[in-house]
Amino acid sequence: MTNPADDICIVGIGESEYRIWGGIKDRSELQLACEVVKKAADDAGLEVDRIDGLSSYSNDANEPAMLQESLGLPDARFMSGVWGSAGAGACGAVLHAALAVKTGLANYVMVLRALCQGQGRRYGRFNPARPGNNFLAPFGMFAPPILLAPLAQRYMSVYGIRQEALGHVAITCRENGARNPRAVKRDQPLTMESYLASRTVASPLLLPDCCQENDGACGFIVTTMERARDLKQKPVRILSAAQGTTPYWGQGALANHNMPVDDYGSGNGGYVAKQVYERAGLGPNDIDVAQFYDHFSPFVLMSLENFGFCGRGEAGDFVTDGNVRWQGGSLPINTHGGHLAEAYIHGLNHVLEGVRQMRGESTSQVKDAQTCLVTAGLGASATSAAILGV
Secondary structure, eight states: OOOTTTTEEEEEEEEOOOEETTOOOSSOHHHHHHHHHHHHHHHHTOOGGGOOEEEEETTOOOOHHHHHHHHTOSOOOEEEEEOSSGGGGHHHHHHHHHHHHHTTSOSSEEEEEEEOGGGSOOTTOOOTTSHHHHHHGGGTOOSHHHHHHHHHHHHHHHHTOOHHHHHHHHHHHHHHHHTOTTOTTTTOOOOHHHHHTSOEEETTEEGGGBOOOEEEEEEEEEEEHHHHTTSSSOOEEEEEEEEEOOTTOTTGGGTOOOSOHHHHTTTSOHHHHHHHHHHHTOOGGGOOEEEOOOSBTHHHHHHHHHTTSSOTTOHHHHHHTTTTSTTTOSSOBOTTOHHHHTOOSTTHHHHHHHHHHHHTOOTTOOTTOOEEEEEOOSSSSSEEEEEEEO
């Protein structure tokens, strides 16, 4: 299969501070977006006006035309947004950027996400304009934890996954976040005892199983390896990127619950896993570190299985045995703390952590890491993933 990301790389990253939802009051969402564009360009050693492409994904309120005017971009040749699927489109935006650069539509594409929810609408709030919501709302299914909990409940019931397995995911993220000065929950340690004593949000999800809601922004610049030779940072290769879905998922659990029963408890990630591995010519044994989309901790277990790191129903034992921990784990995950500890920037901060791992700059650096898998949200449609490498 042709790899659309061949010879394409990430050359600069930028991010703002991260705060809890409503915590950033002195800058607008547009100002945050412009801030990270400038930081990414500075990180790369590139003049901002060389950027000629912009890529993002669903629910981003920063219109490309406003970004072009605010940043003074003289030549915006490519502007792309991944349709639907909320944070499941994070790595889809990587794919769009890679395709644009590969085909010559643009030379330097900025992929970004900016959130300043306290000043505008809140993501995840009930929206009666989406037809599927009107079928779910009468049953009290308004918010993502409630909408996605049934998938986790079925998965745990079918395979006998214990609550403690979810706790190991949450604790691992908090441990990694404690080493990360950017992490919003860096000073909030979590033990298994305190985890199990936490209140239930939507069974089986306890409060520490649920991602934060945050304000902040991050992004990165995509270009060719040839152009990267003249820039400041060590380029990080996009070995592959993929986006897609299995049939009959519709809008996923955020709008319906009549998906195929065999896929229901897997979160709809198997199709993308197959694609991203084939395009890179790699398999699970070739991955050194992973950043899994942890909007809710059970979906990290599903991802471990979807991407072949253990068999179906075996992820509970896999995490309980310490395989995902930074020290001593066979597959360290979410080394920045993930959405559960660093911040929930709808998956794009996971890509930045993948870049740091490949550069050797992570606060929980995996020794000699050569590859990093990044996944976007499960439970939605379509989802996406990418593999980064040195």
